[in-house]
Amino acid sequence: MSFLDKEAFPSIRKVDSYENNQEWFNQVRQKLPSGGRVDLHFVEGEMHKAVRSAKPSTAGMIFIDDSPSARARVPTVREVARSCGEEPVVIMHDHDLRRLRLATLSFEHRISINAFNPQCCVMWHGHRERMPKLRRVGEIVRKFAARIPLTDIREWARVFSQEL
Numbered sequence: 001m002s003f004l005d006k007e008a009f010p011s012i013r014k015v016d017s018y019e020n021n022q023e024w025f026n027q028v029r030q031k032l033p034s035g036g037r038v039d040l041h042f043v044e045g046e047m048h049k050a051v052r053s054a055k056p057s058t059a060g061m062i063f064i065d066d067s068p069s070a071r072a073r074v075p076t077v078r079e080v081a082r083s084c085g086e087e088p089v090v091i092m093h094d095h096d097l098r099r100l101r102l103a104t105l106s107f108e109h110r111i112s113i114n115a116f117n118p119q120c121c122v123m124w125h126g127h128r129e130r131m132p133k134l135r136r137v138g139e140i141v142r143k144f145a146a147r148i149p150l151t152d153i154r155e156w157a158r159v160f161s162q163e164l
Contacts, residue, residue: 004036008157013037018054020047020066048075057085065093074103081106086126089134095121113138115145136164 002008003015019025020043032038043050047066056062062080067073077100080090094100095112096119104110107123111134122134140163148155 002153004033004038005153005157008153014039016041016054016059018043018047018050018066020045020050021068046072046075048079051076051079052083056080056083057087059084059088062088062090063093064090070094070097070099074099077103078106081123081125084125086124088124089130090123092121092123093118095119111135111138113141115142116150133164140164 003012015038017028017038018041019028022042025040025042029040032040041050041054062084064073064076064080066076073094077092084090090107092100092104095104096114096117101121104121104123108125109123109128109131111122111131113120113122115138122137124130137160140160143163144156144159148159
């Protein structure tokens with residue numbers, strides 16, 4: 001839902017959300033505004049099987065936070081790494097979990113953002129020139145983590161626009 005905030009994320013044109021938890025899917029669907037920028041998809045079964053049909057190579061960003069366990073999410077991380085190409089930046093939730101940290105080795109580049117727990121990891125292939133800016137994002141998060149609540153999307157957007 002945070003990505004729908006047009007003030008915080010003015011350049012986002014479309015969000016495709018793939019969910020494999022029916023309860024969560026229903027909660028999200030009820031909160032979505034009609035005619036919005038989100039296409040919500042329910043995936044029956046394991047998320048990694050839906051990755052190819054989602055066309056990850058056409059995305060600008062992919063956020064991975066599926067499945068009830070790290071063990072179930074590892075195949076999703078590996079499938080996204082295998083099929084996403086060089087364009088998208090991939091962000092994975094729960095990078096503090098060992099199984100998921102190991103799964104991120106499927107990506108050419110990785111940066112851990114560990115100012116909050118659970119941690120996130122930013123991953124991608126190619127585009128080595130992204131490294132300095134994404135490292136800077138991690139530094140900014142660490143610098144402001146104690147002062148700005150994680151949920152204050154607009155304040156984070158303001159800080160990033162000033163600091164980057």
